[in-house]
Amino acid sequence: GAVVSQHPSWVICKSGTSVKIECRSLDFQATTMFWYRQFPKQSLMLMATSNEGSKATYEQGVEKDKFLINHASLTLSTLTVTSAHPEDSSFYICSAAQNTEAFFGQGTRLTVV
Amino acid sequence: DAKTTQPPSMDCAEGRAANLPCNHSTISGNEYVYWYRQIHSQGPQYIIHGLKNNETNEMASLIITEDRKSSTLILPHATLRDTAVYYCIVRVLFSGSSGGSNYKLTFGKGTLLTVNP
Numbered sequence: 001g002a003v004v005s006q007h008p009s010w011v012i013c014k015s016g017t018s019v020k021i022e023c024r025s026l027d028f029q030a031t032t033m034f035w036y037r038q039f040p041k042q043s044l045m046l047m048a049t050s051n052e053g054s055k056a057t058y059e060q061g062v063e064k065d066k067f068l069i070n071h072a073s074l075t076l077s078t079l080t081v082t083s084a085h086p087e088d089s090s091f092y093i094c095s096a097a098q099n100t101e102a103f104f105g106q107g108t109r110l111t112v113v
Numbered sequence: 114d115a116k117t118t119q120p121p122s123m124d125c126a127e128g129r130a131a132n133l134p135c136n137h138s139t140i141s142g143n144e145y146v147y148w149y150r151q152i153h154s155q156g157p158q159y160i161i162h163g164l165k166n167n168e169t170n171e172m173a174s175l176i177i178t179e180d181r182k183s184s185t186l187i188l189p190h191a192t193l194r195d196t197a198v199y200y201c202i203v204r205v206l207f208s209g210s211s212g213g214s215n216y217k218l219t220f221g222k223g224t225l226l227t228v229n230p
Contacts, residue, residue: 006156034218039127042156043200044220093156100145100206102218104156 002028004096006105013084013112021079021108023094029074030096035067038107040089050077084112122225126196131188133224135201136137138182143205146177148186150197151223157200160186191228198223 013019020022027085031052033048034076036044039057050056068080077096081088094105118136125131145164149157161168161175162182168175174187176222188195200223 004156036220043198043222044151046217046219048216069133091154095157097218100162101159103159104149107154107156 002026002096002098002101004030004094004103004105006094006108008108009106010109011111013110015085015112016083018080018082019084019110021057021081021092021094021110023077023079023096023105025059025075025096028096028098030077030098031074032096032097033071033077034095034102035069035077035079036093036095038093044093047079071083081110084110086112088112116222117203119199119201119221121222121226123226124189124227124229125191127193127228127230131186131191131195131228133186133188133199133201133226134183136183137201137203140181140203141205144203145206146175146181146184147202147204148173148175149200149202149220150195151154151200152194152197157220160199161174188226191226193228193230196226196228198225220224 005024007022033050035047037047038044046059047062048056048058050069050071052071052074058064066088071077091109093107095102145162147162148160151157161173165229177184200220
């Protein structure tokens with residue numbers, strides 16, 4: 001299957017700083033990418049849908065100014081958590097969609113201290 | 114997307130078939146049934162999908178009822194490595210065209226399958 005690379009796999013940052021997470025589709029062009037957040041023992045919660053070259057569509061309750069999404073090319077989308085706080089600590093997962101299938105990155109464990 | 118209902122947990126003995134049910138009684142005619150699984154602390158993994166015919170690949174089989182209101186994912190010979198949360202999702206296809214789609218891919222709570230030695 002297609003490969004989606006997410007980087008970094010884990011990050012620890014200080015409260016108030018910003019963190020950027022990259023999601024790359026390595027062997028296909030993804031017109032749509034999805035960003036999720038997952039808390040322990042819970043399901044994936046969709047944060048936003050990102051289409052190449054256009055603004056991301058955020059789910060209700062997700063602050064677009066806090067979670068900045070850029071989808072500048074067909075192979076790269078980034079999620080920036082701005083002014084991170086401990087409550088932003090979570091597992092963040094991206095997904096890249098190609099025709100009939102969606103492929104997922106390995107996830108990024110963010111810990112804000 | 115149509116809502117799906119799955120049992121929260123199931124157990125299976127190693128080497129035996131694991132049958133995971135999913136109800137999707139409000140599925141629309143153009144919605145496909147997809148199955149993903151998530152092993153602890155990893156991203157979800159695609160397993161299989163189908164529209165109305167039964168499907169089989171190297172990982173699993175998908176049985177969809179004739180009225181398409183429910184389906185069953187079958188892992189024919191479960192191993193310990195198949196312990197994971199299995200998600201059943203129904204959705205339309207992505208547009209696949211330049212400019213993308215405003216389509217959402219949302220997850221329910223899934224079924225935690227535990228394969229026991």
